[in-house]
Amino acid sequence: MLADVQAAPDSRGIQLDEVGIEGLRYPVLIADGQGGKRETVATAAMSVVLSSGARGTHLSRFIEVLHGAREQLTSSTAIGLADELRQRTETSSACVRLVFPYFLEREAPVTRSRAFVEYTCAVTASSNSSGALLTLSVQVPVTSVCPCSKAISDRGAHNQRGHVTIEARPSDHALDLWFDELIDVAEDAASSPVYTLLKRPDERHVTMAGYDNPVFVEDMVRNVCQVLSVSDRISAYRVRAVNDESIHNHAAFAEVSWTSPNGA
Template identity: 30%
Template sequence: MTLPDVQADKPSVSVDLTRVGVSNIRKHVEIMKEDSDRPMILLSEFNISVDLPSDRKGANLSRNFEAIDEVLERALEKPVCEIESLCVEVAKEILDRHEYASRAEVNMESEFSMKKKAPVSEIRSQDIIKIFARAVATPEGVRNRVGTEVKGTTACPCAQGIMAERIREILGDIEVDRDKIDLILEEIPIATHNQRGRGTISIEAPVGYDVPIEKLIEIIERSMSSRIYELLKREDEAEVVEKAHKNPVFVEDAVRNMIAYIVDEFDNLPDNALVTAKQVNEESIHSHNAFAERVAELGELRKEIK
């Protein structure tokens, strides 16, 4: 008996759909890094979709499950070095399996574990970082995106400037020499309010260009006032606080720092690589958050930063 293909029927409302798919597919993915002899196990979540023409009632969603299961099974047989390459492979296969589609999209999110050493005691702890990848396949080719979200701390330059003037007045009132006041303000970190910041970078480029996640993580951490750590001794806390207060940055500064580092570090990428840099600061003395973002092609950013 031949079963009817109801998805192939004509819909009652003939409208194209941009995305039809399945979400929240959770899978274990093994990633092999060059500097490790053991694979990294990621618990990952996938969202996969295709476009749907107006003359078709539905998509064959079971094919998405088949494609992702088959690709991941193959990935277990050989090392996978980047999560974006896995998304590219799945996207291409999904497009092949849906003959009516002109676009297939795969999104993947995972949590990435990194070992960190405290700055003074060098005590070790783990940091859990969000990483994500996306691949879009069309008959013209495939573009892939990789990114990460990293937490850090920022110290407010504005409040620090206000506090510095108050300290200058107090020291002047007790007749401290002006030269000594300048030296004190230069050498001793001035109080200010802090924020826990969440920096995000994603870079989208044609397949074949290398965008290491570890480098994106490093750039985001360098763009804030200081890194944060899961475990710190007292001497480490002093070092982190001093470093942050000697390097105050606005939320806008953090994004601009990211852009400058990206332009400097990724000279291998083409001008049409799409860069998104975003910073969200969770304020400590305000009830709101602050954010800044830049989205632009790398060629445009290169012209701005000369």
């Protein structure tokens, strides 16, 4: 029988907060908001608490657990993945984070031409003896038109690409919350969404629509907050908007965090 070195006792009396793997790229099937599945490649980080009396953990079990859950990633299965990792490694706490490109097919506003837009999404699930926590994250590309530039200029206004990032913790009864919904909230908060495919009539529409809806980064964050704060399906969130300024040698950002007062 081969020696199980990781399971050997350790006499130094030091508990490790996190032991695991990171940077693992792995194919997974992600549930989407339309009842289907989307194939993508996730970058995984998985960790457990290592007790003071154990020398190491069995990293091969991390891969086995991930492979067993790769066919259908949802809020519920992400929590189950973290819980299974905790049980398989016989530890008090486990955490799994998967980051991946998530593609949604979008229509151009006038011609209805269709193409996929890429969003960076992540799901983080943790499990311990007290229960489980889940956080969903989306990073959404947007366009913003500067309200100040529009107000003080005789012609035009400067605009720029930016990103709105939302990290949201679903309420206990809202495990159906998923990326599509958060992406829509972020896009609605900006001057305009970003499209992969625009024909000339679409470009004209997007340019004028953005000009009619100028927003600062502060506005985008507050616009998101107005939607998320009144939802009983979200118990906590963090929102961050960043603009890569087109006429300044810096980026502009705004950020806020919120937790439901009733702890839902």
